[in-house]
Amino acid sequence: MESRIAFAERLHLDVPLLLGVLLLSAFGLVALHSAGGQDTDLVVRQAIRLAVGFGLMFIFAQIAPRRFFAWAPMAYLVGVLLLCAVLVVGETAQGARRWLRVGTFSFQPSEFVKLTVPLMVAWFISWGDLPPRLWRVVLGGLFTLVPVVLIMRQPDLGTSLLIFASGAFVLFLAGVGWRYIMALAASGAACVPLLWHFMHDYQRQRVLTLLDPQQDPLGAGYHIIQSTIAIGSGGIYGKGWFNGTQSQLDFLPERSTDFVFAVIGEEFGLLGALVLLAVYLFIVYRGLYIAARAKYMFGKLLAGALVLTFFIYVFVNIGMVSGILPVVGLPLPLVSYGGTSMVTLMAGFGIVMSVHTHRMLLSP
């Protein structure tokens, strides 16, 4: 036992976190096999993506936190420039301009920025004392808001929300006074009408739909109605693997991507959903434990912010699918079919592991 942990430490892997992520990936593949209509190809492709993700996680775990610390400003700058480039020369798909194409290779700069914003804010805050002084908080907030605004322009509400959260979590973990947090929350609430004003029609519709899905049962409300039916009809024990009628008979839209949780709720019931939530909670708890145990402020803030952002994914996705949050295009992390966000998340876990396994070193 001792030797195995030591071996893992030498590979800069955190065994509990790794086990959590592996467990989650396995759970995800099982759910996807059913959600994808028993399409083996789909499961294989997802497994390959996961393998790539684990590879990336392993690579990131090898990089010492001080390197991230050193790269943070430059990476942040590159990220912001790429976001600007997206707005100018990005590719448009389904009414949103999110992709940047270089030759045959295309990618979403916003995924990269998901990592660079917490890096940058953590870098900036850790230069000063804790709790940070007001000007640092303001500047840290600014570093967050610039990419957030750029991404909202694409538009991509879900990602900008996540990035905003990642920056905010750094400030929160840095000990920004509760007074400021309250003030921010209050001003945020005050901004709601303003936000409403700037929202796109389809975004407003999503909010309205959440309040009353029945007003448009075949249009915007259809997703929520069908996913709540799926979850509710699953009951405590679920209808069984492959037996979810909502999922298997096509009533549930996007059932292998954003709405995969409804499949889990329907086929595995409340028990299955609770198991999944427990795995997520364990990962988040382990991440926060690593943050608490970290020696240096930069790693502490970074690791904490990354896992809390991961939790935001979970909360927003399940909240949306179960009908308590508006429909925001966020996947269920590591379970939903799709590669882009998963790769970023895995890189994030690599960074968290790096923070933990490099803590004995003298510099971050």
Next chain:
Amino acid sequence: MARLLTLKDFSRESHLATARALAAVIIVGLLTLVLVGRLVHLQVLKHQHFTTLSENNRVKIVPIAPTRGLIFDRNGEILAQNLPAYGIEVIPELVEDVDALIMELRKIIEISDADEEEFLAVLARKPRFEKIPLRSRLDDYEVARFAVNRHRFPGVDIAARLARDYPHGELGVHLVGYVGRIDRRELDSIDQADYRGTSHIGKTGIEASHEDWLHGTVGYQRVETNAQGRILRVLERHDPVPGRNLYLTMDAGLQRTAKAALGDERGAIVALEPATGAVLAMVSAPGFNPNLFVHGIGVDTYRSLQRSPARPLFNRAINGQYPPGSTIKPLLGLAGLEHNVGHAHGESWCPGWFRLPGRERRYRDWKKHGHGRIGLHDAIVQSCDVYFYELALGLGIDRMHEYMSSFGFGARTGIRLGGESLGLMPSRAWKRNARSQSWYPGETVITGIGQGYMLATPLQLATATAAIATRGIRMRPRIVDRTMDPASGETEVVEPETTATISPLDFANWERIVEAMADVVHGSEGTARRISADIGYQIAGKTGTAQVVGIGQNEEYDADRLEKRFHDHGLFVAFAPVEEPQIAVAVIVENGGSGSGAAAPLARLVIDAWFDDAPSPPAPGQRTLRAASERDQPGSAGPIAPVPG
């Protein structure tokens, strides 16, 4: 970097960050509790609700239309059947290029631009896996040509649907009726659940009035469908109950004879079996082809049918209301005998005209110089008008109303066909209510020869004549003899119903009237004596000629100078054989001229056909005898004892 390493207040900072991490754990826990709470709400508390919704999503009920009952004549000859109608259906998801497909199909079957347009319109609305009709009502050659080429058209198939078909076309069309597409108004009045999957409903005739029996009960399948509505499997099947087959009392052969007898004339013939009220034939001419209505009649065709002056859609047998003319004289004579009025038992003098005391106006007899001294028997045989003017006056309109009403005039006969007309048997009370006028004696006079206000339908005349034949038993006209469950073969007979029993004070009165009616045909002076040539049985009848236009005091009726539509209606009522009658007939030929010339020969044809062709002549004599014996019982007091129902 140097700044970082100055651990100025490191423990305090570390403590703060750890506290925040702890706070984060708590917040994460609380938010997770919110999610768990929501899941418990959905999956435990409202589980039943969502289970129901999920089942409703998944399971669809697909109706299976019942097969409509068939209609046969009394001998099992088919009058209304269900034939497969073939059409071409296309499943779009199996077809690569719809335009090319239609082009290819056009080489073997005809597809009109309208067909194509309709198809493309439906194509745009329906899911790709659903069958869409391209052409309906293929003929046999087209079906065969497509069948041979079928392998070239994946996704295209022949669909057979059952459609109503009337193999005899016009024959009995007013009695049998027809079906047509269910319209909006009918949709409101029917049990819609029972008609899911059914497109047609009875519109007229027996098809409409016996819809309950013919339709059957809808069946259904519970099927599992996916979100697009594609049926994945059948979970449960409840077979429909087919409609009952109806065997009519009508005899197709007799009906054919009656129709042929009328030929191109406008008019109606009703033949009844007196003892049971069974309708043996019911013809209204001209007719029309009911098959036109099954597949949706064109606007132009329908308009021309509706606007035709000959009114082919009109069922004259139950809706045509005609002055009965002299056909009512036997009944008035009977009334006179029963009430012992004036000269009924004696004789009268006919100078060729009649005048009310103290009035100028002359009521003419059809025989210009009169019948001279004449009794009731000869007055019926020769149809003396003056005799009946006097008799009517002696009876008075109210007693006439009462007596004629007991034979069913002025009231529906109760035949199970929709929209039967009432006819009209006038009375003092009727005129006061309907016209707010008092009754004039002159109106009584002309009612004595069946003119004036009085109107009767051919069916009423036939029913009343049958009641004379049975010596007082009036039957409800019966059109359905028996019904059969096509699955089990179990048969149910529709029992005859007596509408009223008319009990004469003196049975001899009745025989006097019947004798007179027999002499109308067989007597040397009878108005219908011409039809008695080479006859092998005895007919009792009465001619009638109903004026269509009033003839002035000093004018004469001259058919040659009048347009055909102003010619007199010819009427004839009869039953045969005189003893033990088996058939009662009423004939009306619109604008046919006299009853003796236009109507009586048709009745002879019908009666002849019945006695030649009737496969097993019933024995109505038993019925007549029983009726007679009933009359002798002391319980039946009073002249009229109507039987309810």
